[in-house]
Amino acid sequence: MRRRTTAVLTAVATAAALAACTPDGEPGEESSQQTEVAPAPETDASDADAPETAATDDEAATGSGEVEQTTEPEIELNTFQPIETGVERVWPEEIGSLSDGDNEFTLFGVHRLDEERVVVTGKVAATASTTIAASWFEPGFFRPRGGYEFSRVALVGADEVRHLPVRDADDRCLCSLSTDAYPELEGTGEAPAWVVIALPQDQPTVDVELPDLGTFEDVPVTELPDSNDVPFGWTEVLTIDQVTREDGVVSALTTIANPGDFQPTFMLSQHRFSFPDLEGQHCFQGLAAYGGPTPTGRMVQDEDCHRGALPPAEEQITLDVLVADPGGPRLVLLPDAGLPVVMEATGEAAEGPTESLRTYAARSEQAGATVEEGEELMVSLDTEVLFAFDEATLTAEAGETIAAAVAALDGQPKRSIVVAGHTDGQGSAERNEVLSQERAEAVAAALEAELGDGWDIAVEWHGPSQPLVEEAGTPEQVEAAQARNRRVEVLVP
16 A cells, blocks of 8 residues: 655646547557656756855755755656556455355445444455446446446444435435446456445444345444545556645545556546536546535536546556535545545635535435435335235335334424325326326325324326336346336425
8 A cells, every 4th residue: 555745746738648548448559658758958058167166055964065855756647657666456454245146245344424424335346247237236226327336235223224325316326336347357356335325323333234135234333444545446546645625626636556467448437427417528527525414526527637548557647636625624535436535635625616516315214115305305105015016005014104204204394295106117107197196195195194284285196207217127127116116205395
């Protein structure tokens, strides 16, 4: 593990390096481009005949005619350079591993970010094929394009509530996002994995659940260790050399190194996961700035960002990555494809541009009721618990689900709610329209009976017209998507 001193930045011209990137992102050609070193200034001929001068105080102190050089080395941005000695992928200490033969997850820890949230850290292994990455999505949240997210995790504490990954208005989790494993690794690669989950501070230990894989029991909640060197991607190392905060922007001097003999085939822009506010910016966007449960900073628009490929074997590249400042005194940097980085930042904290700040809502599930607490309160009720197939009469088990929804609603000050029924895409549109209406009315009646007087309850129904997720993928993924799409939502507007 290396610790680099802060270096003096030089904004060198990068036109040659950028031009060397092929449209298809093949890294081989760019690595041959080297920035020319400026020749030393010529000595004036008259200097040779100049008389010797008395030694300066510094020269006298060192006993020589040379002044000791204290200038730190310069760093060239956006160009491939020979890798520094001693760079290696070093993983944190392990708590344990779970495997089903195809998927394998190794847990490093559950770490407290602030009073409201923790981050679960570990690594995943490509033990079967390059398509295995799809297995790490939270059930019902699979996206068939754009890489994978590590969100198949829940935490269960003494409250017996399942605490789920936080998500934003576009349903994206605050978690590690990555490409599939390089096919050339042939199932031997390992990638960092992390996910942020809202968890009350009075939970000193938790069970870490990975659906279909297993559970780590009684895992202690600890502090996040300080580190500025972390494994990144499937073979690389990421180092945050320097962090500054100015005018609502966090500038992170970021080095990505490839210490092995593997030749990657991906562009840096593939670590971006298509955030809507940066759709046209095809450069490295794989860094988030966390400052608390307030909005998290994502990449800001940067016309000078690097659009090249990942570094070839035994080379590295340093980027000046710009991220919206979330504000607040403590800053944790979350690389999309690396482990969390904690280090001191210079400058003043100030909330950054709104378009690059994303709010991630706390989510929890109990008895078939998923509560999402963000800018609005939303309770999504699982129709498989509430109703039998193609029926709109509440089951005997529905009472616990209704009670969980009532507890969430009673805990907030507003007394106006909307109950909306939804179905999946199976069956006829006409039948689904009627079914969503009848189910919404049944839930509204049950809530009215439990909540009592003083509530304004409106009822809506939408059939299959407002799916939460595309019903695509493997048969198991399609089934999970359909289960999520058929729901009754209770919204506090």
